[in-house]
Amino acid sequence: MNSSSNTECGVCRGFDLAEAEARRENDESRATDCRVLRRRHRAAEHPDGIESGNGNGVGVGAT
Numbered sequence: 001m002n003s004s005s006n007t008e009c010g011v012c013r014g015f016d017l018a019e020a021e022a023r024r025e026n027d028e029s030r031a032t033d034c035r036v037l038r039r040r041h042r043a044a045e046h047p048d049g050i051e052s053g054n055g056n057g058v059g060v061g062a063t
Contacts, residue, residue: 011041 015038022030 012038
C-alpha cells in the first residue's frame, strides 16, 4: 500500500486498498496497475501535491 496518497481522498484510498489486495494475492501486475492509476489520478486531481507520506511511491511497511 502506498502511504503517499491523500488520506482524505476516497479515490486514493480505493487505489491503496486495491493495491494491498493485489499484493496479498501475489498479483504484481494488478498492484502495478493500481500504482499507475493512483499516480495519474493524483496528477489530475491533486496537482498541488497536498499529500501525506514520504511521496517516493513506497508505502510504510512495504516489502
